Every structure is written in structure tokens, then in C-alpha cells.
Amino acid sequence: xxxxxxxxxxxxxxxxxxxxxxxxxxxxxxxxxxxxxxxxxxxxxxxxxxxxxxxxxxxxxxxxxxxxxxxxxxxxxxxxxxxxxxxxxxxxxxxxxxxxxxxxxxxxxxxxxxxxxxxxxxxxxxxxxxxxxxxxxxxxxxxxxxxxxxxxxxxxxxxxxxxxxxxxxxxxxxxxxxxxxxxxxxxxxxxxxxxxxxxxxxxxxxxxxxxxxxxxxxxxxxxxxxxxxxxxxxxxxxxxxxxxxxxxxxxxxxxxxxxxxxxxxxxxxxxxxxxxxxxxxxxxxxxx
Amino acid sequence: xxxxxxxxxxxxxxxxxxxxxxxxxxxxxxxxxxxxxxxxxxxxxxxxxxxxxxxxxxxxxxxxxxxxxxxxxxxxxxxxxxxxxxxxxxxxxxxxxxxxxxxxxxxxxxxxxxxxxxxxxxxxxxxxxxxxxxxxxxxxxxxxxxxxxxxxxxxxxxxxxxxxxxxxxxxxxxxxxxxxxxxxxxxxxxxxxxxxxxxxxxxxxxxxxxxxxxxxxxxxxxxxxxxxxxxxxxxxxxxxxxxxxxxxxxxxxxxxxxxxxxxxxxxxxx
Numbered sequence: 304x305x306x307x308x309x310x311x312x313x314x315x316x317x318x319x320x321x322x323x324x325x326x327x328x329x330x331x332x333x334x335x336x337x338x339x340x341x342x343x344x345x346x347x348x349x350x351x352x353x354x355x356x357x358x359x360x361x362x363x364x365x366x367x368x369x370x371x372x373x374x375x376x377x378x379x380x381x382x383x384x385x386x387x388x389x390x391x392x393x394x395x396x397x398x399x400x401x402x403x404x405x406x407x408x409x410x411x412x413x414x415x416x417x418x419x420x421x422x423x424x425x426x427x428x429x430x431x432x433x434x435x436x437x438x439x440x441x442x443x444x445x446x447x448x449x450x451x452x453x454x455x456x457x458x459x460x461x462x463x464x465x466x467x468x469x470x471x472x473x474x475x476x477x478x479x480x481x482x483x484x485x486x487x488x489x490x491x492x493x494x495x496x497x498x499x500x501x502x503x504x505x506x507x508x509x510x511x512x513x514x515x516x517x518x519x520x521x522x523x524x525x526x527x528x529x530x531x532x533x534x535x536x537x538x539x540x541x542x543x544x545x546x547x548x549x550x551x552x553x554x555x556x557x558x559x560x561x562x563x564x565x566x567x568x569x570x571x572x573x574x575x576x577x578x579x580x581x582x583x584x585x586x587x588x589x590x591x
Numbered sequence: 592x593x594x595x596x597x598x599x600x601x602x603x604x605x606x607x608x609x610x611x612x613x614x615x616x617x618x619x620x621x622x623x624x625x626x627x628x629x630x631x632x633x634x635x636x637x638x639x640x641x642x643x644x645x646x647x648x649x650x651x652x653x654x655x656x657x658x659x660x661x662x663x664x665x666x667x668x669x670x671x672x673x674x675x676x677x678x679x680x681x682x683x684x685x686x687x688x689x690x691x692x693x694x695x696x697x698x699x700x701x702x703x704x705x706x707x708x709x710x711x712x713x714x715x716x717x718x719x720x721x722x723x724x725x726x727x728x729x730x731x732x733x734x735x736x737x738x739x740x741x742x743x744x745x746x747x748x749x750x751x752x753x754x755x756x757x758x759x760x761x762x763x764x765x766x767x768x769x770x771x772x773x774x775x776x777x778x779x780x781x782x783x784x785x786x787x788x789x790x791x792x793x794x795x796x797x798x799x800x801x802x803x804x805x806x807x808x809x810x811x812x813x814x815x816x817x818x819x820x821x822x823x824x825x826x827x828x829x830x831x832x833x834x835x836x837x838x839x840x841x842x843x844x845x846x847x848x849x850x851x852x853x854x855x856x857x858x859x860x861x
Contacts, residue, residue, distance in 0.1 A: 308766035311685040318678035325734040332711035409610045415841040417795035419812040480856040532797035550706045571707035
């Protein structure tokens with residue numbers, strides 16, 4: 304390969320400059336806005352420095368939103384990985400090549416749906432009177448009503464189930480493909496030692512896939528933070544504040560309820576700092 | 592072993608059913624009159640109607656949303672291709688000490704919470720007088736498409752056998768000709784997957800579009816979500832039809848994306 308060519312510079316520099324501008328301008332501006340007291344209704348503003356951040360920590364709804372976001376992350380990431388590994392291993396064990404292809408195709412469909420579509424599909428399905436998902440309950444109990452989306456104790460899980468439906472099935476396909484890339488010798492060796500099938504996976508194949516599985520979990524952690532559309536369509540943060548995550552609360556503070564753009568931005572900045580620090584540290588550890 | 596296998600197969604079959612049935616049910620509901628949807632016992636047999644679909648396609652807001660989505664997503668993907676693919680090729684083929692940092696920077700753009708980007712951009716576009724316009728949306732989406740296409744295209748270019756490119760250099764091709772005539776065509780299948788993926792991502796995007804548009808630049812997901820807020824009489828059939836319309840474009844890429852997944856994992860094996 305010729306060492307002296309203008310190609311790397313002309314190909315990389317413009318793109319990186321544009322990416323830097325497109326990402327740094329909003330990021331810096333978010334911080335600036337967070338230090339002011341802008342509101343949607345007026346153009347006047349002044350610098351208030353850190354008072355937005357101070358206010359946040361005595362805002363019980365904000366603290367609730369942090370807690371809901373943490374619950375959301377844990378529930379969706381864990382459930383997605385469990386479903387993905389479970390179904391991936393099942394496909395690897397009992398499905399013929401032809402069936403595997405069919406399942407792979409079917410399992411990719413939910414993740415392709417716009418989140419808004421997925422949210423609507425399941426919002427109908429969870430309808431207490433007419434929903435298809437609540438129908439078995441109505442049938443078995445002789446018409447009792449089960450309304451998962453409007454009970455505070457179940458709403459978060461009902462919304463999370465849609466997220467797992469989209470990502471868990473998709474990740475199952477990836478887990479299957481990862482299993483297929485493994486060398487067959489260790490599995491055969493374990494089989495000769497009379498290991499049971501679940502033991503083979505628990506002690507041989509899944510440990511071999513540790514690194515890609517952790518990367519997969521990392522991707523899901525990032526994607527789980529983008530659940531705004533799902534929650535917005537299905538519950539709007541309700542009932543009460545049971546499903547109000549940080550981005551949902553920032554959105555309603557900044558746009559729906561009070562138009563406190565600066566307050567919302569302070570929240571978004573805290574979120575940004577938390578995610579950038581967490582994911583950078585995790586990424587460096589995954590790579591190491 | 593026997594009963595275990597049967598249970599395993601049943602679980603898989605149920606998961607496969609669960610993957611598509613809700614969507615099929617929605618498609619079915621889009622062909623029903625309200626009376627056939629609002630029933631305590633789900634109805635499989637009904638007189639189909641095209642009223643919902645023709646209502647959806649006849650509404651100006653839906654057509655505008657469709658147009659906005661196609662233009663905004665199409666242009667942003669095009670910008671992503673023009674800027675992202677060459678950059679990815681350079682990072683993949685001309686290694687330097689920044690390559691790792693560039694890759695991490697591109698990935699880290701994905702960490703940014705969408706709200707954190709959307710709030711300041713809204714203020715910026717308002718000040719520039721570009722709020723609620725397609726150009727503002729396209730520029731914002733370009734950040735997404737460029738970074739995603741770069742992220743997925745770097746490994747695709749790395750998977751192109753070096754020997755082919757070196758042979759082309761020996762034949763007297765310049766660096767740019769090698770990119771155009773060799774690397775692009777050889778990596779084409781994976782690259783199309785990456786581009787399709789970025790399209791699905793921006794087509795499905797909701798939060799940024801919601802915050803950066805108020806009437807003129809609304810994309811289809813926003814229009815669809817607004818249909819549900821029409822008071823007490825929820826137009827179920829119409830809503831189902833709009834969900835189907837919104838879901839069709841990403842589903843068109845099903846084949847491309849599943850082929851993309853296969854090629855990604857085949858490369859890892861070798």
C-alpha cells in the first residue's frame with residue numbers, strides 16, 4: 304500500500320470536522336443553557352450558574368425519575384440477556400438449519416419496527432377490555448379486568464416487556480450466530496465426558512462467548528436509555544410517576560408542563576455526564 | 592431427553608408466534624370496522640374494509656408526514672453515505688495512532704442522550720429561524736447516520752482481503768481508484784446492510800423529531816402518535832392502519848439486514 308497519499312486526509316478530516324461540530328455545538332450549548340434560566344415562553348434570560356442543578360436534588364420527582372431509570376435499565380438489560388441466551392441456546396440445540404433460518408427471520412421483525420409502532424401494537428394488546436394479550440385472562444377468569452398499563456405496580460414491567468420483545472428476540476439471533484462460530488471440538492469433548500446439554504452451555508460455550516456477550520450487554524445498556532418513545536406512547540410516564548424516566552421527566556418539564564428549558568437541560572446534562580463516564584469506563588474495561 | 596426436546600421446541604415455536612402475531616393482529620385490525628375491533632372476544636372472522644387505509648392515505652397530515660420522513664431520512668442517509676463511507680475506509684485501511692480514538696469517538700456519539708442533544712438544538716434552530724424545517728432535521732439526523740455508517744463500515748472494509756487491493760496498486764491504480772473500483776464493490780453487501788441499518792434507525796427516530804418540529808416538519812412517527820390523542824373516541828382501526836403504514840418501510844429491509852448479520856458473523860469465523 305503506498306504510504307504517501309492524500310486519501311486518508313481528504314477522506315477523514317472533513318467527516319470528523321463535521322461530526323465534531325454537529326456533536327460539540329449541541330453538547331456545549333446544553334451546558335450553557337443549563338447554567339441559565341431560559342423558558343420557552345420568553346426570550347429573556349440571565350445566568351443562574353448552578354442553581355438548576357441544586358434545585359434538582361431537592362426535586363422529589365427528579366429523584367423518582369432517577370430511580371425509575373435505574374429500574375428500567377436493570378429490568379430491560381437483564382431480561383433481554385436472559386431471553387436472548389435462552390432462545391439462542393434452544394435454537395442451537397433443537398432447531399434444524401432450515402428452522403433456524405426461519406426463526407432468525409421472525410425474531411428480527413420486532414426490532415425493525417419503529418418504537419412508536421411497537422408501542423401502539425402492545426398498547427392495543429394490553430387493552431383491558433379489547434386487548435388480545437389480556438384476552439386469555441378475561442377468558443380464564445370469566446371476564447375479570449386486567450389492566451397492566453394503569454397499575455403502578457405493573458406498568459413499568461408491561462412497558463419493559465415490549466422492549467424485551469423487540470431486543471431479546473433480536474439478540475437471540477446474534478447469540479445463535481455466535482454459538483455457530485464456536486469450534487466444535489470443546490463441545491464434543493464435553494459430550495464425551497457425559498456432560499448434560501445445559502452443563503455444556505453453562506460451563507463450556509457461554510464462557511467461551513464471554514467477551515461478545517458482554518459487548519452485547521453494553522449495546523443493550525446504551526439502547527435501553529433510548530426508551531422515550533415507548534414510554535411516551537404507552538403511558539406518558541404514568542400512572543402517576545410510575546414509569547417516568549429521566550428523559551420523560553426532562554421532556555415534560557421542558558415542553559409540556561412548564562417550559563423550563565434550562566431546568567430540563569440541567570437534567571439532560573447530568574444524564575449525559577453520567578452516561579459518558581459510565582460507558583467510557585465500561586468500554587475501556589471491555590476492550591482491555 | 593425426549594420430553595425436554597419437545598418442551599424446547601414448543602418454547603421456540605411459541606417465541607416465533609409471539610414475534611409476529613402482534614403485528615399480524617394489528618394488520619388484521621387495520622382491515623376491520625370499529626365494531627369488529629371493540630369486542631370482548633377477539634374476532635377472527637369479519638367483513639374486511641379498506642376504509643381505514645383509505646382514510647389514512649387521504650389525510651394531508653399523513654401524506655405530509657410520509658413526505659417529510661422520506662425526504663429527511665433519505666437525505667440524511669445520503670449524507671451519511673457520502674461522508675461516512677470514505678472516512679470509514681480511510682480509518683480501516685490507513686492505520687494511524689488516532690484510529691482507535693476515532694472509532695471510540697464515533698461510538699461515543701451513541702452515548703449522548705437524545706434529550707441532551709434535542710434541547711439545545713431546539714434553541715439553536717429557533718435562533719437561526721430554522722426551527723420546524725426539514726433542513727434542521729436533516730442536519731441533526733446526519734450526526735446519527737454518519738456515525739452509525741462509519742461504525743458499521745469500518746469492519747466491513749477491514750474484511751476486504753488486503754491482497755486484492757495490493758494487486759490493484761501493483762496494476763497502477765491510485766489510492767482513490769482502489770477505493771472506488773475495488774474496496775467499494777467488494778464490500779458492497781456489508782455496506783448496503785450498514786446503510787439500511789442507519790435508514791431504519793432514523794426512520795424509527797421519535798424524540799428528536801418530536802422536539803424539532805411543531806407543524807411543518809413533522810415526520811410520520813409523530814403524525815402517527817398524534818392520531819391516538821383524538822379524545823375519547825379512539826379511532827382504533829385508523830390507528831392500526833397508521834401503525835402498519837409506519838412499519839412497512841423498515842420491514843422492507845428485513846432481507847438485507849438478515850443477510851448483513853450473516854455476513855458479519857461469517858467474517859468473524861475466518
